[in-house]
Every structure is written in C-alpha cells, then in structure tokens.
Amino acid sequence: MREDLVRSRVYCCFKCRNIVALHDDILKKTYRDGHGRAFLFSHAMNIFEGPKADQQLNSGVHMVSNAYCSDCGQLLGRKYHKAYEERHMHKVGKIVLTKYKIAKAVDPPTYL
Ligand SMILES: [Zn+2]
Incomplete structure (x- = not known):
C-alpha cells in the first residue's frame, strides 16, 4: 500500500473547499503580506488572476495581480x-496565499 503516493496534503479555499495549492509547493511559510501571515507557493491551481498592476508593497514596488478562487x-x-x-527576483512567477484564507486538508485517497 503506497499511501504516500495517493495521499497528499493540500490547501483549499476556506470558503468553498476548492483545492488551490499543494503542501509540497510551499517555498516559505513565514511570509507576510498586507493581510497578515501568508505562505509563498511555487504555484497554485484553481485560481484566476485579476489585472496586473504595479503595487507598492512592504518590500517595494512589484508588478502583481490578485489571485481569486476559481x-x-x-x-x-x-x-x-x-x-x-534583484533581491526580490526569486518571487517572480510565484504566488502568495494569505494564511487565514486557506485551510489545510487531506486529499481523499484515490485508488488508481
Ligand atoms: Zn472558494
């Protein structure tokens, strides 16, 4: 029984439980954004992006878009x-999800 292969820890939207990111894709757990604690993910899923715009953030100006639950x-x-x-280049292409807006969940096992 390879349970490690069929079960993965995931994060879902706190409102509708839509799966939006995988635990394995977390790059940084001690991130902060305007809403408080947040996680930096290498990528997310089941989200859609708002228009891109330059924004003044705590760490300087970045071109960002809002990420919404699909x-x-x-x-x-x-x-x-x-x-x-230069010191912020590592964030380009990555996604930050506000901690209190995502809930940890375990994917139901799928038997292939
Ligand atoms: Zn949702």
Whole structure:
C-alpha cells in the first residue's frame, strides 16, 4: 500500500473547499503580506488572476495581480509577475496565499 503516493496534503479555499495549492509547493511559510501571515507557493491551481498592476508593497514596488478562487471568487492572495530589485527576483512567477484564507486538508485517497 503506497499511501504516500495517493495521499497528499493540500490547501483549499476556506470558503468553498476548492483545492488551490499543494503542501509540497510551499517555498516559505513565514511570509507576510498586507493581510497578515501568508505562505509563498511555487504555484497554485484553481485560481484566476485579476489585472496586473504595479503595487507598492512592504518590500517595494512589484508588478502583481490578485489571485481569486476559481469557484467562489474569494480573494486568496496575489501572484508576482515582476520585481524591480534583484533581491526580490526569486518571487517572480510565484504566488502568495494569505494564511487565514486557506485551510489545510487531506486529499481523499484515490485508488488508481
Ligand atoms: Zn472558494
């Protein structure tokens, strides 16, 4: 029984339980954004992005878009499209999800 292969820890939208990210894709758990604690993910799923715009954040100006749950439209975080300082380049293409807006869940096992 390879339970490790069929079960994965996931994060879902706190409102509608739509799966939006995988635990394994977390790059940083000690992230902060305007809404408080957040996680930095290498990528997310089942989200849609708002228009890209330059925004002044705590860490400087970045080109970002809001990230919404594809099911219920709840704002969950943001995606980084561009950074203007070398030390922030690692965030480009990554997504930040606000911690209190995502819930940890275990994917039901799937038997292939
Ligand atoms: Zn949702």
